[in-house]
Amino acid sequence: MTTVLIADDQPLQRLGFRMLLESQDDMTVLTEAVNGSEAVRLTAELHPDVVLMDVRMPGLDGIEATRRIIASGDRTRVLILTTFDLDEYAYAGLRAGASGFLVKDAQPEELLAGIRAVSTGDAVVAPSLTRRLLDAYAHHLPSGTPADAPEAADPRLASLTEREREILTVMGMGWTNTEIAERLHLAESTVKTHVSRVLAKTGSRDRVQAVILAYDTKLVKP
Amino acid sequence: MTTVLIADDQPLQRLGFRMLLESQDDMTVLTEAVNGSEAVRLTAELHPDVVLMDVRMPGLDGIEATRRIIASGDRTRVLILTTFDLDEYAYAGLRAGASGFLVKDAQPEELLAGIRAVSTGDAVVAPSLTRRLLDAYAHHLPSGTPADAPEAADPRLASLTEREREILTVMGMGWTNTEIAERLHLAESTVKTHVSRVLAKTGSRDRVQAVILAYDTKLVKP
DNA sequence: GAGGGCGTAGTACCCGGGTATTACGGTGGC
DNA sequence: GCCACCGTAATACCCGGGTACTACGCCCTC
Missing domain, CATH: 1.10.10.10 (Winged helix-like DNA-binding domain superfamily/Winged helix DNA-binding domain)
Known part of the structure; x- marks a missing residue:
């Protein structure tokens, strides 16, 4: 059973997530938080397996909340959700130690699969962002095979x-x-x-x- | 309609993929290839939107085939599939220019979602590998959060x-x-x-x- | 000298980008 | 309570951007 904490300032959004998660028999929503500081506090108290973290929240935002949760040494995984896949959000979130980054208009199954993946220690990144990450960093990956073309020009x-x-x-x-x-x-x-x-x-x-x-x-x- | 080329040396595996893809009304399998060189040749001829590429194939392997397809300048996307999520394969495949890397025991929906994502220019990486990529590279990501940096900017x-x-x-x-x-x-x-x-x-x-x-x-x- | 790549140029057509204008609900300040 | 600002949205209109196709002269190579 995967325990989840939902952190989002929008009640309707929280409700939607809760409905979806509770419909799964291997997940349960421990509680909800309406901003970042509440998310940090409740995580320290309840130790959920996964925190579904919105980026934009009044007060402490989702990025900083993630950073604090990770810094606490808790084994809780953070999955960041945003309506918007702007790079800075994602980079900042992943740097902060999040296990994943998904956009809210993903298919419900994608979200569920993402939660299951991060709960087992894996990580997920929205395809739209993965593309940009690869474009930016693929050539920095360790080389497993020879034959590198060090592009003269592009x-x-x-x-x-x-x-x-x-x-x-x-x-x-x-x-x-x-x-x-x-x-x-x-x-x-x-x-x-x-x-x-x-x-x-x-x-x-x-x-x-x-x-x-x-x-x-x-x-x-x- | 997304056109797909299947490159795999195992007939049964190809059949499985073909069955799955043809059951979708937005996908069609152009043809199949049984090794890397055939995949390269048929891609140059038919220009599929996506190539489902197995790594282990007799003769030219999937990684090298991917490299040649990307080098050809064709707009075809390559989605690499393997039975194991061995890092070297994945790194090499992504370095070769693949748009994604999935393991064969993924859920059918994951595979379909992956194909749709790469066909639109996005990218996908299996969660198990994403974890390792993040662990290795998250701290190299560009820094800065939009929340706290209210641009003393231009x-x-x-x-x-x-x-x-x-x-x-x-x-x-x-x-x-x-x-x-x-x-x-x-x-x-x-x-x-x-x-x-x-x-x-x-x-x-x-x-x-x-x-x-x-x-x-x-x-x-x- | 035939062919191919390149730079030049034209025409016809369609569509997305941009403007102008209006409007309405929410929020925050005074 | 009112006003200013913001984000949302619609409508009508014009024009530049982009495509498709064709064409021609130059230069180079085979």
């Missing part, structure tokens, strides 16, 4: 021609197609052709994503 | 409300208005209102310039 830009790289650079400066055409003495239609090719080659859906890529690859420096 | 962002800063952040992630609306549970018209206010307050002419500002002010980190 592979995502490899297939661009010189001219296309130039176009992408000025896109990164926020120029519109019209401005690019004027300043590079081109027809706007030509600019559009270049832009389309840049998007296709870099796998960018639109201009914004291409600009982000330009920054990420340091083609344009902040 | 004056150009000073007049933005909390919500508007959030909107700008996700704009910086390349989300379209439609995506912002969906993921933040807002109406698109509301998103447009927010975006317009952000542009007005930051003096940005359009979305692209706002994103550049987000990078310049480190609101979004490269």
